[in-house]
Amino acid sequence: MRRAVGWITLLGLLPAVARPQQAARPPFTLEQVLGYPYPSELVAAPNGAAVAWVLDERGARNVWAAAGPDWTPHRLTATTTDDGQELTQLAFTPDGKTVVYVRGGNHGSNWAAAGNLPPDPTSSPTKPKVEIWAVAASGTGAPRVLAEGDAPAISPRGDRVAFVRDDQVWSVPFDTGKTATQLFFTRGSNGSPTWSPDGSRLAFVSDRGDHSFIGVYANDTTPIRYLAPTTSQDFNPRWSPDGRQIAFIRTPGAGGPPEPFLELTPNPWAIWVGDAAAGSAREVWQSPKTLRGSYPETAGETNLSWGGTAGDRLVFLADLDGWPHLYSIPVAGGAPQLLTPGRFMVEFVAASPDHRFIVYAANTGPDSNDVDRRHLFRVAVDRPGPTALSSGTGLEYTPVVTGDSRTVVFLSAEPQRPPVPAVQSVDGGRFQLIGADRLPADYPTAQLVVPRKVVFAAPDGTPIHGQIFERAGGTGKRPGVVFVHGGPPRQMLLGWHYWSYYANDYAVSQLLASRGYVVLSVNYRLGIGYGHEFHHPAHAGPAGAAEYQDVLAGGRYLAGLPEVDPKRVGIWGGSYGGYLTALALARNSDVFAAGVDIHGVHDWVSDIRDPYARPAWHYERGDVDSARVVAWRASPVADIASWKSPVLLIHGDDDRNVHFAQMVDLVRRLDKAGVRYEELVLPDEIHAFLLYRSRVTVDSATVGFFAKILGAK
Numbered sequence: 001m002r003r004a005v006g007w008i009t010l011l012g013l014l015p016a017v018a019r020p021q022q023a024a025r026p027p028f029t030l031e032q033v034l035g036y037p038y039p040s041e042l043v044a045a046p047n048g049a050a051v052a053w054v055l056d057e058r059g060a061r062n063v064w065a066a067a068g069p070d071w072t073p074h075r076l077t078a079t080t081t082d083d084g085q086e087l088t089q090l091a092f093t094p095d096g097k098t099v100v101y102v103r104g105g106n107h108g109s110n111w112a113a114a115g116n117l118p119p120d121p122t123s124s125p126t127k128p129k130v131e132i133w134a135v136a137a138s139g140t141g142a143p144r145v146l147a148e149g150d151a152p153a154i155s156p157r158g159d160r161v162a163f164v165r166d167d168q169v170w171s172v173p174f175d176t177g178k179t180a181t182q183l184f185f186t187r188g189s190n191g192s193p194t195w196s197p198d199g200s201r202l203a204f205v206s207d208r209g210d211h212s213f214i215g216v217y218a219n220d221t222t223p224i225r226y227l228a229p230t231t232s233q234d235f236n237p238r239w240s241p242d243g244r245q246i247a248f249i250r251t252p253g254a255g256g257p258p259e260p261f262l263e264l265t266p267n268p269w270a271i272w273v274g275d276a277a278a279g280s281a282r283e284v285w286q287s288p289k290t291l292r293g294s295y296p297e298t299a300g301e302t303n304l305s306w307g308g309t310a311g312d313r314l315v316f317l318a319d320l321d322g323w324p325h326l327y328s329i330p331v332a333g334g335a336p337q338l339l340t341p342g343r344f345m346v347e348f349v350a351a352s353p354d355h356r357f358i359v360y361a362a363n364t365g366p367d368s369n370d371v372d373r374r375h376l377f378r379v380a381v382d383r384p385g386p387t388a389l390s391s392g393t394g395l396e397y398t399p400v401v402t403g404d405s406r407t408v409v410f411l412s413a414e415p416q417r418p419p420v421p422a423v424q425s426v427d428g429g430r431f432q433l434i435g436a437d438r439l440p441a442d443y444p445t446a447q448l449v450v451p452r453k454v455v456f457a458a459p460d461g462t463p464i465h466g467q468i469f470e471r472a473g474g475t476g477k478r479p480g481v482v483f484v485h486g487g488p489p490r491q492m493l494l495g496w497h498y499w500s501y502y503a504n505d506y507a508v509s510q511l512l513a514s515r516g517y518v519v520l521s522v523n524y525r526l527g528i529g530y531g532h533e534f535h536h537p538a539h540a541g542p543a544g545a546a547e548y549q550d551v552l553a554g555g556r557y558l559a560g561l562p563e564v565d566p567k568r569v570g571i572w573g574g575s576y577g578g579y580l581t582a583l584a585l586a587r588n589s590d591v592f593a594a595g596v597d598i599h600g601v602h603d604w605v606s607d608i609r610d611p612y613a614r615p616a617w618h619y620e621r622g623d624v625d626s627a628r629v630v631a632w633r634a635s636p637v638a639d640i641a642s643w644k645s646p647v648l649l650i651h652g653d654d655d656r657n658v659h660f661a662q663m664v665d666l667v668r669r670l671d672k673a674g675v676r677y678e679e680l681v682l683p684d685e686i687h688a689f690l691l692y693r694s695r696v697t698v699d700s701a702t703v704g705f706f707a708k709i710l711g712a713k
Helices: 005-010 368-372 500-514 546-560 576-587 625-634 638-642 661-673 692-709
Strands: 037-045 052-058 061-066 089-092 100-102 131-136 145-148 151-155 160-165 168-173 187-193 202-207 211-216 233-239 245-251 271-277 281-286 305-307 315-320 326-332 345-350 356-363 375-380 395-399 407-413 420-427 428-434 452-457 463-469 478-484 519-521 566-576 593-597 648-651 676-684
Touching: 005 187, 005 345, 005 546, 037 395, 037 500, 052 131, 052 420, 061 089, 061 100, 061 648, 089 151, 131 420, 145 160, 151 187, 160 187, 160 452, 202 233, 211 245, 233 305, 245 281, 245 368, 271 315, 281 315, 305 345, 315 345, 326 345, 356 395, 368 452, 375 395, 375 407, 375 692, 407 478, 407 500, 452 546, 463 500, 463 546, 478 500, 478 576, 500 519, 500 692, 519 546, 546 566, 546 576, 566 692, 576 593, 576 638, 576 648, 593 692, 638 661, 648 661, 648 692, 661 676, 676 692
Parallel strands: 211 233, 345 395, 478 519, 478 566, 566 593, 593 648, 648 676
Antiparallel strands: 037 052, 052 061, 089 100, 100 131, 131 145, 151 160, 160 168, 187 202, 202 211, 233 245, 245 271, 271 281, 305 315, 315 326, 345 356, 356 375, 395 407, 407 420, 420 428, 452 463, 463 519
16 A cells, blocks of 8 residues: 655644545556656758657547647547557648658568568458558648658648659649659668758669669659769768758778678768769868767767758767767868767757757756756757757757748656657747647556666676665565666656657566555666766677666666665666566576566677678678677577576567567577576557557556566565
8 A cells, every 4th residue: 555655743743623634646557657658750841940759648649739829739639549540740731731751561570571561450351551641731631642652742832742662763733633643763771761842853772772862753755863873882872951952971981801700890971972963072071980970879969950040050869978969060061060069968959940050968967966967958950059048957858940940849747657759949948738638537647756866886887877776664664676778879867768668667667666666777788877888888789788787787786775675676668678688597597586578689799690691791891790699698598598487478460669579489488498488469559669558568567467476564
């Protein structure tokens, strides 16, 4: 039974007849804490002040919109069921009157399913489709299907939508009743359609396998123009404001001598600018061939955009000083200028439509705890000197700038309040929440704990950040649970996360804390937020599992807390967190008494393909043989003999990020070794669990397993 903090002490100070005794508030349920509406896919109209987003309410996903000056939200679609179909890639038409979006698919996968089949998490006998839809931004009229396809790009003329189907670029008019046609033919796998500012031409990426080109399509009678084609990989086309030039990213093509698996090597990249009419291109900037100069791997990657009212600058993100920061460089070339100096990471970059400034989120601020938060900042494209737009104990992330360049719309969360859209002037000041009333009336906001930041040392001395979730009050020793995130380039925060997958994990940590557990979320090396070297450590993952020492240190730190029973410490996580959970149980059942491994990797060797086995390179194998030995030793299956603690294994069998075979193989090994295990298999579910009821099932099984093995008062 949950006890209200301080209740007995308060009664002791009052006469017995002063007021009637009140019943202690009952603990909240899993369904309550998972019942938060979750916004995503926030996008601004190209003109004026209007935004749209997707709101997931217990699996019912709908498109919502709001416009200034009152910013009253209204729903554009009317889904009422937990149908498991994504809504993604929202975009406004140029006049702001229509919102286009994609329904269906799996846009967070590492690979496509056999036959490129879309997910079918409800096990429907009817094959699902990935379709492009359109709906009036006013909320009047029913949504309509434009075409079957993906990756829509609306023409600036507002007359049609280019999109991708079967690796080719297609087009469909907005006119009712018109059918889609293939826009042009070219070899390769074609995608990333990007219209010129006047809508007369379309840039795209033509992937040819070991190399790729930036192509420009004009019309049916003009040959496709490729920009300075080479053996390189070219991608991320960005039109200049005047439509004359295209900036793009260039990296080396595949092949060459074998790169070592067991050592970190630079991954160089460059920014090029091409003449859209002539097809010529030149290099504007080349990254240094160092580890810090490698291609960035945080949100938006290079975040390449044009800047300046005259379109004379390029803005990009790089780790050149050891942190993901924004830089600006003249289109004519020269040394890049650091716009955002400091020991913090820049994330979620949004350029203003007038090209004068950038709004971004960063884990910095006046409070030392801000390293585990996100706040918003604005910086000019041509000079350093960021201006803080937000601060405090909350989190602000995923900003967009409205078409009039006057307003920032973003997601705002608190430690006890899930994310809600919010609007603020680009000059800062107080912000207004949009649609906060969608939070259910019975949501247990006041019963959630405020996590606290902790820092402990790994065996090699590396400081490791974590968050403790703990209910105040109570007596006696409590069970503890270590949570390890997936990714691994992720960072758990002192509040609700900006990814729905990790928002779910945050909610489960809150539920466990309400049930008497002490929960420690560990931000192990390989994660983001603590600098380039922390994000890219040596000998990690299949090259040696160096990050496991951080997880083990976290388990021992938790077990050493005076309120925790060291014999009742569990561990859980999904994806890469599932891998680390399995590794913890295999290597240190003496520390971790139980675990829940959700779609984890268990055998790195099966995932390491030999890229040098082609006949021409038969004798040029590099360190692939040594790497397989190291990868085996870094795998949980290598230590089955010392795995003693019970485990719950969970996996969807249509996972496109971690092969389901990883669970099948581990089950056979645990069974042979006599290790106690339980299975939860979700037929036709993917890695991210598209169905709300799947998340409820998984989370309920997780909490129930820990209650059964570890117990909680």
